[in-house]
Amino acid sequence: MKKVCLFIFMLLPLFCLAQTSFKLNGKIADEKTAVAWTDVVILNQDGKIINGATTKEDGSFELILNKGSYKVKISSQGYSEFDKEITIEKDTNLGLIILKENVTNLGEVVIQSRKNTIEQKTDRLVYNLENNVTNVAGDALSAINTAPGVAVQNDVINILGKGASRVMIDGRMIELTGEELNDFLKTISASDIKNIEIISNPSSKYEAEGTGGLINVVMKKGARNSWKNTTTVSYDQNKYGIYTLRNNFFYNKNKFRFSASVNGKTGYKNINETLDMYFVEGPTKMDVITKLNEENVSGKLALDYDFSERTTIGFQFLKDKSNPDFDSDIRINKYNSQEELDSYIINESFLDRKSGNQTYNLHLITKLDSLNRKLSFDVDYFDYNSKFDRDFIANNYSSDGTFIDVDQSGRNLSNQDIDNLSFKADMEHPLQAVNLSYGAKVSFTKSNSDVIFFNTITGTPELDINQTNQFKYTENNQAVYISADKRINEKWNFQAGLRLENTQTNGFSESLNQETINNYLKLFPTFYASYNKNENNSFSLNYGRRIRRPSFSLLNPFRVYISSNSYSEGNPFLKPSFSDNFEFSHSYKKILRTSVFLNAITDGYGVIFTANPETLTQVVSRENYFKGINYGVGETYSASFTDWWQSENSLYFLGSKIKFTKDINATPANSLEVDFSTNNTFSLSKATKLQIDFIYTTPYKSGLYETGYTSSLNIGFKQDLLNKTMQIAFLVNDIFNTSYLKDDVSIVNGVKQVYSQNESNRFARLSVVYNFGNKKINVNQRDFGNEDEKKRAN
Known part of the structure; x- marks a missing residue:
């Protein structure tokens, strides 16, 4: 009460x-x-x-x-x-x-x-991706990865130096994280996207979730009183081939706006992983080669209707179905102290997986009066499901290839369902002294996951109750917020806000008979100040408090065995982490932007790879184990060297000071990180563009991990044909195959572990885009309800 x-x-x-x-x-x-x-x-x-x-x-x-x-x-x-x-x-x-x-x-x-590729707003950076040729025939995830100051690392979308970010579509939060979120973003065509907003310190109107802030993907709406259709066909060649077909349709007339899109993809991707563990008795080295099926079908429908000049109602529906089956060949070599091969394990497995999600949104926007007060309502429902069936057998061999025995043989069945229902109301309330906005949101989330394991080492499937589990999780959230925006004069503008979030969670593991309940009420303040010194120089200062809640899978306490001496487990006692974010920025002529930022993190959580040198086993766990600060300086420079050469460049110097708050037999290490990127568009003629992009990140240390360098050189080419109704584009991505995660090192209990993952970032893409439509269709006059009375007054 x-x-x-x-x-x-x-x-x-x-x-x-x-x-x-x-x-x-x-x-x-x-x-x-x-x-x-x-x-x-x-x-x-x-x-x-x-x-x-x-x-x-x-x-x-x-x-x-x-x-x-x-x-x-x-x-x-x-x-x-x-x-x-x-x-x-x-x-x-x-x-x-x-x-x-x-x-x-x-x-x-x-x-x-030509619209600027990067536009600096008071509280966000707007990236207009249509200027970048490499986004032709791409998807939303690849487009986000080309945005300035954003990087996708280990299935996490990060704003550089600030941490993991949540993703919204048209201002509506996507209730997915990690691999599931990335798979969803791959189903959205980049040609459907108007721009991408990088909001490193969101106002109180938005959810406080996401240490690094929010990334808002703004979809195209179509021009007024017109219709347009865009068809895209593309082919990617890495080790295997991937075919993609996309079609987007927009129709706007009078009070009615409609859009529809369908996307299909088929083909395979090659993934290589390595994990080396250096025990005193001798190292263990694992190599994994995976052939991943990229089969996917997705679609979107959206419509809006103006009931009157003041009221609009709309509906959106997105659906995605994937069949990401994969074959994996795993080889684990075991060496003695002289680093001579002692024995090895060959693990062959096949995973039959089906996943899908669907999103519904119903929204209403109405202007209440002539004072421009505006009220909006949103009802959202999101459903995600994933099912997989994995068969595997792991055989032991001596160093000369002689079969010893069967190390493991089994069949894994797993199901996961996530449902989220939310209601939101927002009010824009301009006043004489200040512009107010306020609102409320309630959200209800349920997640059910189960794992069933059959031991097939004897040839007859036997249920293993120690590797079988069902986990149920619920999370309810209620929030209210208020925000005030005040322009003092032509130079000064201030904004302050406060968001209150109340959260209740319940996790129950049936096989462990373990229930975990959490309730917490938290305040999240925000503050912005901007100063326009003159037409060339502007400054801004902002502060915000954020929260990062653990994903549902991280809270499942059940153990999943990777091999007989390696397993991964979740932690139902994981607490959310918090960050206080400060940023000061300066813009010069809207072409040179400088930002200085600092994030203070408490109750930070993450993955810990713990190797036991006595049993030669490995445990992958999740813990709240650190606190500290991340800080940095970023420079972004937009240049037009000539009429035919446009360039966007960024340089970030990042640092961290992480301390362990949990008793881990490891020593935190921190170092400087440098990130550089340059995106260059060359207009060879009115119809021909050449794109050359390059990124580079130095090796760096942060807390428990030391990570190797990454770099990528991408070259794209686009030719407009038939009065720009057709485009042919060619892209070579990551020419030197150096953009993958490499040499990710951690040392726990004196055991060094080195992990690398290459997901076929090097590929060549050929795409054809065809546009047709009518830029101006016949429209009817929009009469008012009192038209007869108005005529009588003449």
């Missing part, structure tokens, strides 16, 4: 406030007639869209704005874009605005506007 009262206490004062506002109107025409159904957009000084309208049949428009400075932007197909700085202190009439037609005559030089 106290918690409910606290929620009401936070929200109640907000409904008692009022404000005054002013009217902005005008009329739009070309040199001949009025221009109807044209978008009029209002942006604040940070470039954020805060209001908008569509012109009526006579070209007129009207908006309600608070006192302040804004930019009016008017764009209509076939006309040059119009923008103007305005200051609202009273009712304002812009009068007649004449748009100029875009007319191209023979012999004229056509100069096309």
